[in-house]
Amino acid sequence: MPPDFSPFFTKYEKLLADVDKVFATVREQHPDCVTCASGCSDCCHALFDLPLIEALYLNHHFHANLPQESKDRILTKADQADRASYKLKFQAHRKHRSGEEPEAILEDMAKKRVRCPLLNSQDRCDLYDHRPITCRLYGIPQEVNAKARTCALSKFTPGTPYPTVHVDKIHRKLAELSMELVASLNTKYKQMADILVPPSMALLTVYDDEYLGLQKGGCASTGCSSGACSSGDSGPEKTLGCTCGPGGCDPGSCEPCRK
16 A cells, blocks of 8 residues: 555645646736637647656546546556657657757657547546646746747737746756655655656556555665664654664664664
């Protein structure tokens, strides 16, 4: 059974609420420019990746909110989308190795389209209420890596100043939340927060103890050789009555442990 991520989901949902508020404000100020409407699915074909917190959140609500028949259908489409995404990323990698400029590669990738597996036959999202932040911000002006971007279907005039979302700041908050989540786990994969995956892979992945690298037995602390306690090495933890930290185990808290 996977760990309880609900405290981190609560923090993530607070960020979602802030993002939705920003979108609503821009839409209220520039109603003629924001063209997002039910049935419009341009953003549902964009290539983008999710940090760990968003991948876990999407995966959780996918399994919690949809009937099995729908999940089976979506997973089939997710497998197809993931193969298409991987192929495009492999092509981009080959271009990079051949010496093509990264900016040109990114511009080209931005034009590629892969249909999101959550987009149903009515061009509506099957998990709309739990969609990622990228989906929520797509229709308003953004700054990404110091470059202005917006939906091609919007009516914002190039060169005109508008309220702009600094996406890099949001990405940093997501990264920090992902790192906080990983630090709470007794996992051998300490760099797991660095992994980014497309939505299709987030749906396909089984986030069980094995995938998360959770250590049920044995001590993760560098100073314990007994294997009788279990803790992370990112900070003091109390597990199975043993207090462990980066420097080793407290011999007074767990008899088999030795500093």
